[in-house]
Amino acid sequence: MALLTKAPKGTQDLLPKQSWQWQIVEDVLVREGESYGFAEIRTPVFEHTELFQRSVGETTDVVQKEMYTFEDKGKRSVTLRPEGTAGAVRAFLEHGLYNDGLPAKLYYLTSCYRYENTQKGRLREFHQFGAEVFGAADSSADAELIALASDMFECLGIRGLRLELNSIGCPKCRANYHAALKEYFAGHQEQLCGTCLERLARNPMRILDCKNPECAKLAADSPTIQEYLCNDCRDHFEHLKGYLDHAQISYTVNPRIVRGLDYYTRTVFEFISNDLGAQSTVCGGGRYDGLMKEMGGPDTPALGFAIGLERLMMILQAQEIAMPDRPACEIYIAAIGERAQKKAFALVRELRQAGVAAQFDICARSIKAQMKYADKIGAQCSMVLGDNELDTGRAVLKGMKSGKQCEIGINESFLHDYVHTYTNMLESPEFEEIEG
Numbered sequence: 001m002a003l004l005t006k007a008p009k010g011t012q013d014l015l016p017k018q019s020w021q022w023q024i025v026e027d028v029l030v031r032e033g034e035s036y037g038f039a040e041i042r043t044p045v046f047e048h049t050e051l052f053q054r055s056v057g058e059t060t061d062v063v064q065k066e067m068y069t070f071e072d073k074g075k076r077s078v079t080l081r082p083e084g085t086a087g088a089v090r091a092f093l094e095h096g097l098y099n100d101g102l103p104a105k106l107y108y109l110t111s112c113y114r115y116e117n118t119q120k121g122r123l124r125e126f127h128q129f130g131a132e133v134f135g136a137a138d139s140s141a142d143a144e145l146i147a148l149a150s151d152m153f154e155c156l157g158i159r160g161l162r163l164e165l166n167s168i169g170c171p172k173c174r175a176n177y178h179a180a181l182k183e184y185f186a187g188h189q190e191q192l193c194g195t196c197l198e199r200l201a202r203n204p205m206r207i208l209d210c211k212n213p214e215c216a217k218l219a220a221d222s223p224t225i226q227e228y229l230c231n232d233c234r235d236h237f238e239h240l241k242g243y244l245d246h247a248q249i250s251y252t253v254n255p256r257i258v259r260g261l262d263y264y265t266r267t268v269f270e271f272i273s274n275d276l277g278a279q280s281t282v283c284g285g286g287r288y289d290g291l292m293k294e295m296g297g298p299d300t301p302a303l304g305f306a307i308g309l310e311r312l313m314m315i316l317q318a319q320e321i322a323m324p325d326r327p328a329c330e331i332y333i334a335a336i337g338e339r340a341q342k343k344a345f346a347l348v349r350e351l352r353q354a355g356v357a358a359q360f361d362i363c364a365r366s367i368k369a370q371m372k373y374a375d376k377i378g379a380q381c382s383m384v385l386g387d388n389e390l391d392t393g394r395a396v397l398k399g400m401k402s403g404k405q406c407e408i409g410i411n412e413s414f415l416h417d418y419v420h421t422y423t424n425m426l427e428s429p430e431f432e433e434i435e436g
C-alpha cells in the first residue's frame with residue numbers, strides 16, 4: 001500500500017484516544033476559566049498580515065521568520081494566526097466590546113501556526129488555551145490572571161511547575177534600559193549572531209530572547225531591567241508580588257524573562273516544567289498596556305497568558321496523570337434477518353434518545369461477525385434479535401464479560417426493562433435473572 005501523502009512536517013493528528021483526553025483537559029480549562037468570569041471568543045484562523053506585524057512586533061522571531069504569510073486570490077496579504085492575542089484584541093476593538101463594561105475577560109482555544117524548526121514540544125501547527133483581560137491596570141488583575149493559570153494546573157493534578165516572574169517596565173523606563181543594553185552589546189558585537197546585530201539597532205531587548213548559545217551567554221551578563229524600572233513600574237511589581245505572597249502562590253523573579261512578543265509591558269511570567277526537555281515553558285503571559293492604542297483603539301490596559309496544549313499534554317503524560325477512558329459502547333444489538341434489523345435500529349434509537357450509547361450492525365454482516373465487532377469495540381452487553389424474539393416480544397440481555405443473562409421485554413416495556421436490568425447487572429455480581 002503506497003500512501004498518497006503524509007501529514008505535513010510539524011503537524012500532529014489527534015487520534016480518538018488522544019482527542020478524548022484533550023476534551024477532558026480542555027473541559028477543565030474552560031470550566032476553571034468560566035468560574036473566573038472568562039467568556040469564549042472565536043476569531044478567524046487568518047487575519048490581515050499587518051495585524052501581526054504591528055502587534056507581535058517587526059523585530060520578533062515570530063514576525064521575522066515564523067509566519068505563514070501568503071497572498072490570497074484577491075492579492076491581499078493574509079497570515080495564519082501565530083498566536084491568539086492579536087485577533088482577540090482586534091475583535092474587541094472592532095465590535096466595540098469596551099462599551100459592555102470593563103474589565104472584559106475573554107478566553108480562546110485555538111490552533112496557531114509558526115514556521116519553526118520542529119523538535120519535541122515545537123510544532124508548526126500547535127494549540128493554545130489563552131486568557132485575556134482588557135481594561136484592568138491594577139496589579140490585582142495580574143495576580144488574578146496568574147492565579148487562574150496556577151489553579152488550572154492544580155485542577156489537572158500537575159505537580160512541580162515553576163512560576164518565573166519579571167517586570168519589563170513601561171516605554172518610559174525602558175528607554176534608559178535600551179540605552180544601557182545597547183552600550184553593553186555594542187562592546188561585544190563580534191559575538192552576536194546576524195539577527196541580533198540587527199536587533200541591536202532596533203530593539204536590543206530582543207537579544208535577551210535569542211536562542212543562539214553565544215548570544216544567550218552574552219545576555220546572561222547584561223544589565224537587568226530591574227535597575228531601570230521607574231517608580232510606578234516598581235510599585236506595580238511590588239504590589240503584584242504582595243498579592244501572590246498573600247495567596248501563597250510561589251514564584252521566583254527572573255530578570256532575564258522578556259517573552260517572545262513585542263507588546264509586553266511591566267509584568268511578564270512563565271510557568272516552566274522539568275518534564276518538557278528543552279522546550280520547558282508550558283505557559284507564557286504578561287501585561288500589554290500599549291497594544292490597544294497601537295491598534296487604533298482607546299488607551300486600555302490589558303494582560304493575558306497562553307498555555308501550549310501539546311506541551312500541557314506532554315506533562316500530563318510524563319507525570320502519568322490518570323485519565324478516564326472513553327466510555328465504550330454500552331449495548332450492542334445484533335440482528336438476524338431484515339425484520340430483526342429494522343427492530344434493532346428502532347431499539348437503538350430509543351436507547352440513544354434516552355442517552356444510552358447503543359450500536360447495531362450497519363454493514364449487513366453475519367451474526368458471528370456482528371458479535372466479534374461488539375467484542376472489539378468493548379460493548380458492555382449485547383442482545384440478539386431474530387424472528388423468535390420478535391414473535392415472543394422478549395430477548396436476552398447478556399453481559400459481554402460476565403456472560404450473565406437476563407430476559408427483557410422488547411416492546412412497550414423495553415426502555416424500563418433495559419435500564420432496570422442493566423443497572424442490576426452492574427450493581428450485583430451475583431445477579432442472574434429478573435422476573436419479566
Ligand code: ATP
Pocket residue numbers: 083114116121122123124125126127128259260261279281282283284285306307308309310311
Ligand atoms: P518559545 O520560547 O518556546 O518559543 P514563545 O515565547 O514563542 O515560546 P508564546 O508565543 O508565548 O511562546 O506562546 C505561549 C505558549 O505556546 C508557549 O509557552 C508554548 O507552551 C506554546 N508554544 C509556542 N510556540 C510553540 C510551538 N511552536 N509548538 C508548540 N507549542 C508552542
Ligand code: MG
Pocket residue numbers: 061260
Ligand atoms: Mg517561539
